Amino acid sequence: MNISIFGLGYVGCVGAACCARLGHYVIGVDVAVAKVAQINAGKPTIIEAQIGELVQEAYEQNRLEATTDVGDAVCRSEISLICVGTPSSKEGHLNLDYIFAVAKEIGEALRSKESFHIIAIRSTVLPGTNKRVGDLVAKESDKEEGKDFAVVSNPEFMREGTAVNDYLNPPFTLIGTDNTYAEAKMRELYTDIPGEFIVSDIATAEIIKYVNNTFHALKVTFANEIGSICKALAIDSHKVMDIFCKDTQLNLSPYYLRPGFAYGGSCLPKDTKALRTLAHDHYLNLPVINAIEASNEGQKRRVLEIIEAKGKRKIAILGLSFKPGTDDLRSSPSVDLAENLLGKGYLLRIFDRNVRLSQLTGTNADFINEALPHLNEIISDDLDTVLDDSEIIVIANKEKEFATLKERYPKRIIIDLVRQFDEVDYDGEYEGIAW
Ligand SMILES: NC(=O)c1ccc[n+]([C@@H]2O[C@H](COP(=O)([O-])OP(=O)(O)OC[C@H]3O[C@@H](n4cnc5c(N)ncnc54)[C@H](O)[C@@H]3O)[C@@H](O)[C@H]2O)c1
Structure with missing residues (x-):
């Protein structure tokens, strides 16, 4: 199928190369003329394992092109994947300027498009953003969401360094939508991608990436704090965490990950307190472990x-x-x-x-x-x-x-x-x- 990809940075460039590899025809769109030129010369816009070969292959097989012309890209594609940046503002809020700029441009382009168009947001955006994008596109295009176009949430889970492999082997593919036609089209887009295809409401799909990344950050800081305690006690923290990770019943498992009432009992309160106090006695500042009881x-x-x-x-x-x-x-x-x-x-x-x-x-x-x-x-x-x-x-x-x-x-x-x-x-x- 023909797709357009907005934003040719890490997510967009990897997405463009991988979608072309999956057999789709990809039109990349970016405001950066240099990135558009790179793709049109068969070169990736980023440094990543395998990306050079994939972009070159797509270029040689005429399955990838790039442009700055939004109208042309939208009219020649069924789905637009939005992969533009969503940086933090100075105060830590999410800056959605690039998302809304693309939404406005796609809306304008849809004025002259007859067939149904799907806009899939791959950028990381907070709950409520898809709805705002839908309203903006409807306003700019003078068309009706659900009837003429759909906005679906499709968060991206790749990591830089292993991006191509992650893109082609995600833990699951998640689509947030209530539009059955858009769901069917997104299924078609990812037919050859392994892993479960999950369809949820839009807000659930929007928040998942934040839940994932916050948990990942929590894991890193938890492991680092355990490392600090182990180091102070001359215990090898890697040996400890190797054993810790072997427990897939309680440690690395869905157990204890259901929101509910506070923990209690004869062990968790006592043992977290003991470890925290031990760290304190070694003059260690461990904010994550200290915050658990609070x-x-x-x-x-x-x-x-x-x-x-x-x-x-x-x-x-x-x-x-x-x-x-x-x-x-x-x-x-x-x-x-x-x-x-x-x-x-x-x-x-x-x-x-x-x-x-x-x-x-x-x-x-x-x-x-x-x-x-x-x-x-x-x-x-x-x-x-x-x-x-x-x-x-x-x-x-x-x-x-x-x-x-x-x-x-x-x-x-x-x-x-x-x-x-x-x-x-x-x-x-x-x-x-x-x-
Ligand atoms: N980098 C990652 O590993 C990763 C993984 C998963 C999700 N994400 C999320 O994906 C999104 C993109 O991240 P990234 O790292 O690829 O960003 P990036 O900064 O590398 O790329 C963004 C691209 O968007 C382009 N752009 C900006 N405005 C545009 C417009 N109006 N039209 C077309 N292109 C435009 C920029 O020129 C740039 O090339 C972010 O929301 C990010 O949080 C990133």
């Missing part, structure tokens, strides 16, 4: 704020232990929540089938006796007793028996800390802690 406390505060904002007094907490299937109450965030609510004078009832006060022993019993000395007066293993006259139901542990809660206890306020429900069809009020 972030976790913030998540607990968020629940209190949500409850307070509802203006009700009768609260039921479902789940007191730090996770389902255990009676361990030590450092459970639910216990903190209960303590805070009681301190603020709320009328509280608690349900947890796993917690039998008479059977608690050792540090677990000591902890709860100190934190909630009158727990026996407010805890029950009978759901009806706990929920009958409650105004707010806080689900703190995910349990099978809560699956029918919405039907059994209508017209309440449910505050879900564990994503008990995926569908939010409730005749009361439903609020998730982080969704």
Whole structure:
């Protein structure tokens, strides 16, 4: 198929060469005349492994050209991939000037185009940008989004240095769109690219790249901070991280990566504190590791704020232990929540089938006796007793028996800390802690 690529920098040049390799006819567009000339001479605009050969091959097979003429490029292509820069402003905001300049130009070009056109944004842009681009293109072209053209989000995941290989072997291809024709065309564009083809709503596709890159940055800084601690203790940090990475059950896995309530229990709070204090004793400044507990406390505060904002007094907490299937109450965030609510004078009832006060022993019993000395007066293993006259139901542990809660206890306020429900069809009020 014929495609135009706007911006012939890292993403655009690699995209142009790889799309030509996939058998498409590519028209590159850039405001930089020198880059256009380079492509038209069969030369890449960047230094990257394999890119020289690919651009040369596309040039020789007449599958790649470049121009500064936007109108011509748009009229001769079905899809325009936008790959222009989105730098930071001085204050750290995203500068979308280049994106909007291209959108305006494409809009003007579409005035004289009869057939449907797809604009795919490959540049990294914050949620909401596709919508603004769509509005701008509609205004400039005097055409209707969805009927005459579509704007889809198609984030790019390549890394410089391995860009060609990454482009041709992405972890997945993501298209954010609600337009079925555009989806089908984007599938066709990437037919020969391996990996899952995922279609999502536009905002989800827009935010993914930021989630990825923030996580990557977090990984780098976490590993570096662990390296600093290991160095201070004369432990080989690479040996440590080699072993760390072998755990694909908990460490490098989806585990612990679902937004929800704060962490707690007998290990995570204690052990992060111990490592942080050890680092402090070695005069190490480790901002990422130091911030973990503060972030976790913030998540607990968020629940209190949500409850307070509802203006009700009768609260039921479902789940007191730090996770389902255990009676361990030590450092459970639910216990903190209960303590805070009681301190603020709320009328509280608690349900947890796993917690039998008479059977608690050792540090677990000591902890709860100190934190909630009158727990026996407010805890029950009978759901009806706990929920009958409650105004707010806080689900703190995910349990099978809560699956029918919405039907059994209508017209309440449910505050879900564990994503008990995926569908939010409730005749009361439903609020998730982080969704
Ligand atoms: N570089 C990467 O590894 C990478 C990876 C994934 C995503 N991204 C994202 O992709 C986008 C592009 O990054 P890049 O590194 O390729 O940028 P770049 O600066 O290398 O290239 C941008 C190109 O856009 C051109 N341009 C600017 N205005 C234009 C216009 N009106 N019409 C046509 N061309 C125009 C510039 O002349 C330049 O050649 C950014 O949003 C970036 O965050 C980059």
